[in-house]
Amino acid sequence: MAKKLTSRTEDYSKWYNELVVMADLAENSGVRGCMVIKPYGYAIWEKMQAELDKKFKETGHVNAYFPMFIPKSYFSKEASHVDGFAKECAVVTHYRLKNDPNGKGVIVDEDAKLEEELIVRPTSETIIWSTYKKWIQSYRDLPLLINQWANVVRWEMRTRLFLRTSEFLWQEGHTAHATEAEALVEAKLMCDVYADFAQNFMAMPVVKGVKSESERFAGALETYCIEALMQDGKALQAGTSHFLGQNFAKAFDVKFQPKEGKPEYVWATSWGVSTRLMGALVMTHSDDKGLILPPNLAPWQVVIVPIHRNDEQLEQINEKANELMKALRAKGVSVKYDNRTSFKPGWKFNEYEMKGVPVRIAIGPKDLENGTVELARRDLLEKQFVAMEDVETMVPALLEEIQNSMYNKALSYRNEHITEVNDFETFKDLLETKTGFLSCHWDGTTETEDKIKTLTKATIRCIPLDAKEEEGVCILTGAPSTKRVLFAKSY
Amino acid sequence: MAKKLTSRTEDYSKWYNELVVMADLAENSGVRGCMVIKPYGYAIWEKMQAELDKKFKETGHVNAYFPMFIPKSYFSKEASHVDGFAKECAVVTHYRLKNDPNGKGVIVDEDAKLEEELIVRPTSETIIWSTYKKWIQSYRDLPLLINQWANVVRWEMRTRLFLRTSEFLWQEGHTAHATEAEALVEAKLMCDVYADFAQNFMAMPVVKGVKSESERFAGALETYCIEALMQDGKALQAGTSHFLGQNFAKAFDVKFQPKEGKPEYVWATSWGVSTRLMGALVMTHSDDKGLILPPNLAPWQVVIVPIHRNDEQLEQINEKANELMKALRAKGVSVKYDNRTSFKPGWKFNEYEMKGVPVRIAIGPKDLENGTVELARRDLLEKQFVAMEDVETMVPALLEEIQNSMYNKALSYRNEHITEVNDFETFKDLLETKTGFLSCHWDGTTETEDKIKTLTKATIRCIPLDAKEEEGVCILTGAPSTKRVLFAKSY
Numbered sequence: 001m002a003k004k005l006t007s008r009t010e011d012y013s014k015w016y017n018e019l020v021v022m023a024d025l026a027e028n029s030g031v032r033g034c035m036v037i038k039p040y041g042y043a044i045w046e047k048m049q050a051e052l053d054k055k056f057k058e059t060g061h062v063n064a065y066f067p068m069f070i071p072k073s074y075f076s077k078e079a080s081h082v083d084g085f086a087k088e089c090a091v092v093t094h095y096r097l098k099n100d101p102n103g104k105g106v107i108v109d110e111d112a113k114l115e116e117e118l119i120v121r122p123t124s125e126t127i128i129w130s131t132y133k134k135w136i137q138s139y140r141d142l143p144l145l146i147n148q149w150a151n152v153v154r155w156e157m158r159t160r161l162f163l164r165t166s167e168f169l170w171q172e173g174h175t176a177h178a179t180e181a182e183a184l185v186e187a188k189l190m191c192d193v194y195a196d197f198a199q200n201f202m203a204m205p206v207v208k209g210v211k212s213e214s215e216r217f218a219g220a221l222e223t224y225c226i227e228a229l230m231q232d233g234k235a236l237q238a239g240t241s242h243f244l245g246q247n248f249a250k251a252f253d254v255k256f257q258p259k260e261g262k263p264e265y266v267w268a269t270s271w272g273v274s275t276r277l278m279g280a281l282v283m284t285h286s287d288d289k290g291l292i293l294p295p296n297l298a299p300w301q302v303v304i305v306p307i308h309r310n311d312e313q314l315e316q317i318n319e320k321a322n323e324l325m326k327a328l329r330a331k332g333v334s335v336k337y338d339n340r341t342s343f344k345p346g347w348k349f350n351e352y353e354m355k356g357v358p359v360r361i362a363i364g365p366k367d368l369e370n371g372t373v374e375l376a377r378r379d380l381l382e383k384q385f386v387a388m389e390d391v392e393t394m395v396p397a398l399l400e401e402i403q404n405s406m407y408n409k410a411l412s413y414r415n416e417h418i419t420e421v422n423d424f425e426t427f428k429d430l431l432e433t434k435t436g437f438l439s440c441h442w443d444g445t446t447e448t449e450d451k452i453k454t455l456t457k458a459t460i461r462c463i464p465l466d467a468k469e470e471e472g473v474c475i476l477t478g479a480p481s482t483k484r485v486l487f488a489k490s491y
Numbered sequence: 492m493a494k495k496l497t498s499r500t501e502d503y504s505k506w507y508n509e510l511v512v513m514a515d516l517a518e519n520s521g522v523r524g525c526m527v528i529k530p531y532g533y534a535i536w537e538k539m540q541a542e543l544d545k546k547f548k549e550t551g552h553v554n555a556y557f558p559m560f561i562p563k564s565y566f567s568k569e570a571s572h573v574d575g576f577a578k579e580c581a582v583v584t585h586y587r588l589k590n591d592p593n594g595k596g597v598i599v600d601e602d603a604k605l606e607e608e609l610i611v612r613p614t615s616e617t618i619i620w621s622t623y624k625k626w627i628q629s630y631r632d633l634p635l636l637i638n639q640w641a642n643v644v645r646w647e648m649r650t651r652l653f654l655r656t657s658e659f660l661w662q663e664g665h666t667a668h669a670t671e672a673e674a675l676v677e678a679k680l681m682c683d684v685y686a687d688f689a690q691n692f693m694a695m696p697v698v699k700g701v702k703s704e705s706e707r708f709a710g711a712l713e714t715y716c717i718e719a720l721m722q723d724g725k726a727l728q729a730g731t732s733h734f735l736g737q738n739f740a741k742a743f744d745v746k747f748q749p750k751e752g753k754p755e756y757v758w759a760t761s762w763g764v765s766t767r768l769m770g771a772l773v774m775t776h777s778d779d780k781g782l783i784l785p786p787n788l789a790p791w792q793v794v795i796v797p798i799h800r801n802d803e804q805l806e807q808i809n810e811k812a813n814e815l816m817k818a819l820r821a822k823g824v825s826v827k828y829d830n831r832t833s834f835k836p837g838w839k840f841n842e843y844e845m846k847g848v849p850v851r852i853a854i855g856p857k858d859l860e861n862g863t864v865e866l867a868r869r870d871l872l873e874k875q876f877v878a879m880e881d882v883e884t885m886v887p888a889l890l891e892e893i894q895n896s897m898y899n900k901a902l903s904y905r906n907e908h909i910t911e912v913n914d915f916e917t918f919k920d921l922l923e924t925k926t927g928f929l930s931c932h933w934d935g936t937t938e939t940e941d942k943i944k945t946l947t948k949a950t951i952r953c954i955p956l957d958a959k960e961e962e963g964v965c966i967l968t969g970a971p972s973t974k975r976v977l978f979a980k981s982y
C-alpha cells in the first residue's frame with residue numbers, strides 16, 4: 001500500500017471511495033455507472049449470498065430464473081409501478097450489429113430494429129406476474145414462494161461503488177398467496193429474516209419499520225424495511241419487503257379458484273437486498289486503516305504471516321504454520337497462510353489490515369524458540385503473544401468475541417445517535433451537528449414530509465415497528481400525532 | 492399429468508420439448524427466445540453450479556463480477572472476435588423512457604440516446620481484458636485465475652429450451668498467465684475438470700478433443716472441448732476451454748514485467764459451460780415416461796409417497812415416514828415426503844416419474860403390518876418390497892448403483908455409436924441410419940470440412956485428444972491423413 005487512505009474526519013466520502021478500491025472490493029469499469037466486483041469483494045458477497053440463500057430455503061422458498069428483458073408494454077400494466085420504474089432504464093432497441101461500410105468497426109444494423117423495445121429489468125414484478133398467470137389456477141398452486149438471484153439495471157446519473165450503480169446484483173423474492181393475512185405474514189417474515197442476517201452476520205444493528213407513503217415501493221401497499229446508521233450519521237436502507245396487495249394480480253389478471261366459491265385475485269409480496277449491503281458493511285465498521293470484517297463474513301478469518309530472514313527460517317516457520325492451519329481448519333476456521341517471498345512482512349501487515357482480516361498471526365524465529373505467536377485482532381488493533389499450543393482453542397472463541405464486540409460497538413454508536421427531538425429548530429441544528437436518526441412526531445401527511453425534505457434534506461427513514469403509542473405534535477406543523485418516526489439524511 | 496408425453500420414436504424433438512415443460516424444468520416466456528427456468532429445473536442447475544464452483548475453487552480459481560454491458564468499440568479491438576460475437580446481439584441505445592404524450596403507456600425518450608451503444612455481453616473477453624490491463628503490471632500479479640457466473644445474450648433466430656436460447660446462464664473463466672506453457676496447461680486442465688464433472692455428476696460420457704479451425708472460438712488459437720452423444724445419435728458440445736494465445740493481451744495492450752528482461756504480452760485462456768448442460772442431461776438419460784436424474788444431481792434423491800384410505804392410516808404412515816426420512820437424511824440422502832391429501836397416490840407416482848426422482852418409496856397399511864416398503868428405482872422402472880429396517884442401509888448403496896448404472900448405460904450407447912468409416916458412401920448412409928459419431932480420416936482442410944457439411948450437414952465435432960497416429964486417406968478427397976476425427980450431426 002504505497003498510497004495512504006484518506007481519514008474519515010478529513011473526508012468521509014473520499015475515505016469510502018478509496019477504501020473500496022484499496023481493499024480490493026470493487027472498482028469503476030469502462031462502462032459508465034457500472035462497477036467491477038473484484039475477487040475479494042465478491043468472496044464477501046458470496047458469503048452473504050450463501051447465508052441469505054440458506055435462510056430463504058429454511059423459510060420454504062425456492063429459486064428460479066426469469067428473463068432479464070421485459071417488453072416495454074408490461075410496465076404500463078400497473079399504473080404506479082410504471083411511474084416508479086419504467087423511466088431511467090436501459091432500453092434494447094436493436095438485435096444486430098454490422099460491419100461499418102465506411103471503415104473500421106461495427107455499427108447498429110437499422111434493419112434489425114425490434115418491433116417492441118425491451119427493457120433490462122430494474123425489478124421483475126411484471127415479467128414474473130405475467131408468468132404466474134400461467135402457473136396459478138387453483139388454491140392447490142398456492143402459495144408460490146420464489147426467489148431469484150440476478151443482475152438488475154437502473155440508470156443512475158450519479159453513481160458510487162456498491163451504494164448506487166447502474167447495474168447491481170441482488171436477490172428478489174416474489175410470492176403469491178391465497179389470503180391477505182398470509183401475504184402480510186410473509187412480508188413481515190422476510191423483513192425479520194433480513195434484520196436477523198444484518199445483525200448476526202453483518203454485525204450491523206438495524207431498525208425495523210415501515211415506509212411512509214411517499215417512500216414506498218412503486219406498486220406496494222406497505223413497505224417494510226431495515227434501516228441502518230452509518231459512521232457519518234447518515235441512514236442507509238439495507239433491505240425492503242413489500243406487501244403488494246392484489247395490485248399485480250389485477251394488472252396481470254391472476255386469479256385462483258378457492259376450495260369453495262368464486263375465483264379470487266391472488267395476494268403478493270416482493271422483497272430484496274442487493275450488493276448495496278457491501279457498502280453498508282464498509283461504512284458500519286471500518287476505520288482509517290481500512291476495512292474491518294465481522295468474522296461471519298470474512299473470506300479469511302485468520303491470516304498467518306511468517307517473519308523470516310532466510311530460507312532456513314522460512315522452512316521452519318512453514319512447518320509450524322501448516323500444523324496451525326490444519327488445526328484451525330479442523331475447527332471450522334478459514335485460514336490463509338501468506339508465505340510469498342515476493343512481498344515483505346510489513347507490506348503484508350498493511351495489506352491484511354486494509355482487507356479487514358479479523359485475526360492476524362505472525363510467527364518469527366523468536367516465536368519458534370519460545371513456542372509463541374503474535375496474535376493481533378483487527379477490530380481493536382490489539383496485539384498479544386500467546387502460546388502456540390493455545391492458538392487453536394483461543395481463535396474460535398476470539399472470532400466469536402470479535403463478532404459480538406463489533407455488533408455492540410455499532411449498536412452503541414447507533415443508540416447514541418437516535419435523538420428524540422420536539423422542536424424544528426433543534427431538528428435542523430442536530431442534522432448539521434450530531435446527525436443520526438431524529439425521533440420526532442409527524443402529522444402523517446406527505447405534504448409535511450416534502451416540506452421537511454426541502455428545508456433540511458432529511459426524510460422519514462421509517463416508522464419503527466416498535467414505536468410506542470404516545471401523544472405529541474408534529475415537529476413542523478404542530479398537528480397532533482400518536483407516534484414518533486425516524487428522520488435522517490440518507491444514502 | 493393429464494397429458495401424455497410424446498414418445499421418442501414418434502418424434503424425438505417433440506418429446507424433448509414436452510418433457511422439459513412437463514417435468515417443470517423450464518418454459519418459454521413472453522419474451523422472444525428467452526426462457527423461464529422453473530424452480531425444479533433451477534434446483535438441478537444449482538446442483539451443477541455448486542459442484543462446478545467447488546471444482547473451480549479446488550483448482551485455485553476465484554469468482555468476480557464484470558459489467559454485463561460492453562461498449563460497442565471494445566468488440567472491434569480483436570479482429571476475429573468481432574466477426575464471431577458482435578453480430579447477433581442485444582443493443583442498448585437509450586437510457587430512458589417517458590410517458591407517451593399521445594396516450595397511454597411509455598415510449599423511448601429520444602433525448603436519452605447513448606453516445607456509444609452498449610452491447611449486452613455475449614461473452615466477456617473484451618470487458619475483462621480491458622480490466623486486466625489495470626490489474627496486471629508485474630509477474631507478481633500473475634497468474635490471474637478468475638471465474639464469473641453470469642447471464643449472457645446471443646440473439647438467436649431459432650431457439651429451443653436450454654439448447655439454444657437468446658439469454659442463458661453460464662460460467663466463464665478468464666485466466667492470465669506469464670507463459671504460453673502455463674496457459675496451455677490451464678486450458679487442458681479445465682477441459683479435464685468439465686469431463687470429470689460430466690462423467691461423474693451428470694453420468695454423461697464425453698469425448699475430449701480439440702476443435703478444427705472452423706469450429707474454434709472466435710479469437711482462440713486452440714479450442715478444447717467435451718462432446719457428448721444424445722439418444723437420437725446427434726452430438727452435443729457440452730463445454731469448451733480456449734487457449735487464446737496473446738490475442739486479447741495484444742488487443743487490449745496487457746503486458747507484464749517479468750523478473751528479468753523486457754515487458755511481455757500476457758497469455759490467456761477462457762472456458763465455459765452453460766444451462767445447455769440441462770438439455771444434455773435430459774437427452775442423455777430420459778425415457779418416454781419423463782426425466783431420469785442421476786442421484787448426484789437430483790434435488791430429491793428419494794420421494795416417499797403414502798398410500799392411505801383414511802386419516803388414521805395416514806397418521807400411522809406419517810410416523811413411519813418421518814422416522815425413515817430422519818434416518819436417510821442422517822446418511823446424507825435428500826428426501827421429500829409428499830403427504831399432500833389434495834393429490835392421489837397415482838398422480839404422485841406419475842409426477843415423480845416425470846420429474847426423474849431416482850428412488851420412490853411407497854408405504855401403505857399392508858406395509859405397516861408387514862414392516863415393509865415398496866422401493867422403486869426410476870432408471871430401470873423396477874420395484875421390490877424390502878424390510879423397512881433395511882431401507883436406510885440399502886438406499887445409499889442403491890443411489891450409487893443407479894449413478895454408475897446410468898453412466899454405463901450411456902457409455903455403452905455412446906461406444907456402440909462410434910463407427911469407423913472409410914468411404915464416403917457408407918458415411919452418408921450411416922448419417923441417415925445408425926447416426927452417432929463417425930470416426931474418419933480427413934485431409935485437414937477447411938475446404939473439405941465445408942464440403943462435407945454442405946453435402947451431409949455433418950461437421951467435425953472434435954479431433955479426439957487420444958486419437959491414435961494412423962495412416963489413412965481423407966474420406967472425401969483421398970488425400971493422406973494421420974489420424975481420425977469425429978464427424979456427427981449436432982445440436
